[in-house]
Amino acid sequence: MRTCGGRVRWAALVGLAALFLAAPALAASDAEVQRRVEKRLAKAGFDRRGDVRVEVDSGVVRLTGITVRYLDLREADRLARKEAKSVVNLLRVVPEVPRSDKEIHEDAEKAVLRWGRYGAFDAVGIEVEKGTVRLTGWVETPFKRAEVEEHLAHVDAVRDVLNDLRVQGFSQGDVRLRLEIHERIYNDPLFERWADLPDPPVRVYVNKGKVTLAGTVGSAVEQTAAGLIAQGSLAFSVDNQVKVEGDAARKEDRKKDPTEG
Secondary structure, eight states: OHHHHHHHHHHHHHHHHHHHHHHHHHHHHHHHHHHHHHHHHHHTTGGGSEEEEEEEETTEEEEEEEESSHHHHHHHHHHHHTTOSEEEEOOEEOOSSOOOHHHHHHHHHHHHHTOTTOOTTOEEEEEEETTEEEEEEEESSHHHHHHHHHHHTTSTTOOEEEEOOEEOOOSHHHHHHHHHHHHHHHHSTTTGGGTTOSSOSEEEEEETTEEEEEEEESSHHHHHHHHHHHHTSSOSEEEEOOEEHHHHHHHHHHHSOGGGO
C-alpha cells in the first residue's frame, strides 16, 4: 500500500511541476501569436492604412486602434484569425474623407441592388446613420448574407455594418411554397410583364410556412392583389409589407435630413 501511495504522491508532484512549467510556455505562446499577427499586418501594409494595435491574452487576440476603411477592418480581422481561433475586434473606422449618410446610402444601394447574384428571392433594406449601415430584410442563402456585407465593405466612408438579414427557410415545404407563390403572382395579368425579370417588384419570403411579401408596386390595386394571391396558398399566415410607389417616396421625404437638401 505504501508503494501505491508513493506513486500517487509522485504523480501529483509531477502534475504540479507541469503546471508551473506551463505558465511561462503559455506566456511565450501569447507573445509568439502577437508577433505573428503583427508580422501579417505589416506585410499587408497596415502601417500605412491606420493604427492597429495587437494584444494577446490566453490565445485570444484583441485588435484596437483605427483603420481608414471598413474593408481594412475586415481584412485585419481575417489576418488575425489565421493565427488565433478567437479574435476580439475593437477597431474603429475613421474615414480619410467623411461623406454624408445620403451619399453612403446611394453607393450602398448600388453595391447591393446591382450585384449580379441579387435575385428574385432576395430583399435587402439599407439604412445609414452616422456612417453605420444597417441591413434588414432577407436573402436566399446564408452565403449571400456574408457576401452582401463583403460588397458593402468596398463603399467609401462606411464605418460599420449591422447585418440583420434573415435567410429564407430551406425546408422542402418552405421552398415549394415560395416558388408556388412567386409563380402565382407573376402569372397574374397584373404582374406578368415582370415575370422574367431578375429584379421583380414583389418579393416573397417564407420561413416555417409563414409568408412575408415586400417590394414596391405602382398602385394600391397591385398591392392588394399580391396579398390576396399569397393568402390563396397553403401559407399559415401572410404579412403583406408591399409598398405603393407614391406612398414610399413620401415616407422617404419625411425621413430626409433637412441639412441634406
